[in-house]
Amino acid sequence: MKGPLGKLGVTCPDADWGQYAFLRTWDEAAFLKSLVVAERTPVSELNIDGNRAVMLSTTTDAYQTLRGSNAAETLELNKRARVMVRRMLELIRDRSTLNVRILTRSPLARQDFDLYKTFGDRLLFGMSLPTLNDQLARVYEPKAPAPTQRLETLKLAASMGIPVYVAVAPTYPEQGEEDLAKVLGAVVTLQPVTVFHEPIQIRAENVGRMKREAEALGFEFMDHVFTTKEEWEGYAITQLLTAQTVANKLGLGPVFHPWPDFTLGSKRVRYAFGSAYSAWIDECWNRISAWPCTNEERKVA
Numbered sequence: 001m002k003g004p005l006g007k008l009g010v011t012c013p014d015a016d017w018g019q020y021a022f023l024r025t026w027d028e029a030a031f032l033k034s035l036v037v038a039e040r041t042p043v044s045e046l047n048i049d050g051n052r053a054v055m056l057s058t059t060t061d062a063y064q065t066l067r068g069s070n071a072a073e074t075l076e077l078n079k080r081a082r083v084m085v086r087r088m089l090e091l092i093r094d095r096s097t098l099n100v101r102i103l104t105r106s107p108l109a110r111q112d113f114d115l116y117k118t119f120g121d122r123l124l125f126g127m128s129l130p131t132l133n134d135q136l137a138r139v140y141e142p143k144a145p146a147p148t149q150r151l152e153t154l155k156l157a158a159s160m161g162i163p164v165y166v167a168v169a170p171t172y173p174e175q176g177e178e179d180l181a182k183v184l185g186a187v188v189t190l191q192p193v194t195v196f197h198e199p200i201q202i203r204a205e206n207v208g209r210m211k212r213e214a215e216a217l218g219f220e221f222m223d224h225v226f227t228t229k230e231e232w233e234g235y236a237i238t239q240l241l242t243a244q245t246v247a248n249k250l251g252l253g254p255v256f257h258p259w260p261d262f263t264l265g266s267k268r269v270r271y272a273f274g275s276a277y278s279a280w281i282d283e284c285w286n287r288i289s290a291w292p293c294t295n296e297e298r299k300v301a
Helices: 003-007 028-040 071-095 107-117 136-142 147-159 176-187 204-217 229-249 267-286 295-300
Strands: 053-057 099-104 123-128 164-172 195-199 256-258
Touching: 028 071, 053 107, 071 107, 099 107, 107 123, 107 147, 136 147, 136 204, 147 164, 164 176, 164 229, 176 229, 195 229, 229 256, 229 267
Parallel strands: 053 099, 099 123, 123 164, 164 195, 195 256
Antiparallel strands: none
């Protein structure tokens, strides 16, 4: 493989996922310049659903563990990564009025909970929590921290008064109503600001790898879901609607925010599932994600 990944010895980005990462060189002056640009950007030019927030992170995890070629290098890389993330958060807090939304799978985020608290209502902390079945999660996320560890991290954040949200995503074909009820039941106790949900959609080249992982762990992998576009659509819509029903029963309806893939709103799918489905999916796409209330808003409420 050519390019930066090839230089790291990566031959297949998907198969080697979790074994490589690029750590940027921290440039505080450049970051401050970008912060000024973001601060001066008119609200009218921003996506209203973004709540004028800096996202950590949309394509990677700010709290991943980095691995060097030896113990000393590993220690140094993780030290630099932590300094970079923490300093960046301090500058956003002190040099701007921007909000911050964090999404991670890593309990390492706990090391910055003291800093999160200083943001008050300007920071929203979230973790992905697709299931509470650690073994099932290993089929799809073999290199990620266990979901039960993530739940404990969310509980700690909530107990410290840090506003939290949960991404019940990506959920898996093996999860029925009972499994979804377990994870959403645990989410209710966190009093989350928002709960996102999205069924998994994986590329064909990953299906075989996941099937082998499932067999090794003793799971019957439902690979038929990914054989055709129609099979996946049927699974995804059924799971989205099931999760919505469960969320409503648990009282999460007002903060539950499904993320249907754009393909699930095609004319063909709308026709097949009817007008009620069509109205529901439009409502999902037009919903504005909630943000923590300010102290003044709490007084009014």
